[in-house]
Amino acid sequence: xxxxxxxxDLQAGDLVFWxxxxxxxHVAVYASGGMILDAGTPASGVTERRMFGGASTVSAWAxxxxxxxxxxxxx
Numbered sequence: 001x002x003x004x005x006x007x008x009d010l011q012a013g014d015l016v017f018w019x020x021x022x023x024x025x026h027v028a029v030y031a032s033g034g035m036i037l038d039a040g041t042p043a044s045g046v047t048e049r050r051m052f053g054g055a056s057t058v059s060a061w062a063x064x065x066x067x068x069x070x071x072x073x074x075x
Contacts, residue, residue, distance in 0.1 A: 002069035
């Protein structure tokens with residue numbers, strides 16, 4: 001569901017899924033400036049962190065599996 005967007009076209013509020021088509025194992029909300037909002041673990045709760053690279057990031061092996069989507073209800 002939603003429209004696929006490139007990493008370079010992400011806008012605040014876009015959803016970023018990790019995993020195969022129809023089998024996502026993680027989702028985050030794109031904040032802006034390369035940052036996402038997600039709950040890395042149930043214990044950590046929701047935090048803001050870098051989407052790619054650097055400390056406090058989604059792991060490198062998962063970076064290649066990111067699939068951004070833009071959801072626009074009613075369109």
